[in-house]
Amino acid sequence: MPVTLLALTIFSINVNAEEIKSVAPQAPEWELKTQSGDVISSAQLDGKATILHFWATWCPYCKVLQPKLVELERKYQHQGVKLVAISFNEDDGALPQDELAARGYSFPTAVNGDEVAMLYGVKGTPTTYFINKHKQVIFKYTSSDTSDPRLELAVKELVK
Known part of the structure; x- marks a missing residue:
């Protein structure tokens, strides 16, 4: 039975479940603090559906998008979805985890992620x-449009 796979280019393509491994690119490995x-x-996310x-x-666009990402993680957490962030291109003295906490979020964020970016x-x-x-x-998203249905479609694809 065909499944919809959201490709990196924002287009969706239909493939058989067996073909997913040959179509979707591998996520690069990384380690930060x-x-x-x-x-x-x-490596800590191996075997988990991840929103990175x-x-x-x-x-300001990150601030707009983050509530939707948190909502998706909460909605699908029982299916193993994990939201993790990487902060990069920061101003000197920035405290990303403090900023997230001030926004009411507790998802982890790595810092100094310029090389990983x-x-x-x-x-x-x-x-x-x-x-x-x-x-x-399976999907790369570069917008802050929280009404875009592809966000939830991508998460649904993650948990299959």
């Missing part, structure tokens, strides 16, 4: 990747 110095890495959100504290080909903020439990990127 949080603001408090704890290690956070892609690249952002910066100064980005380059590894993922991130050009600006926000950029959000939807990565399945096989570490395959």
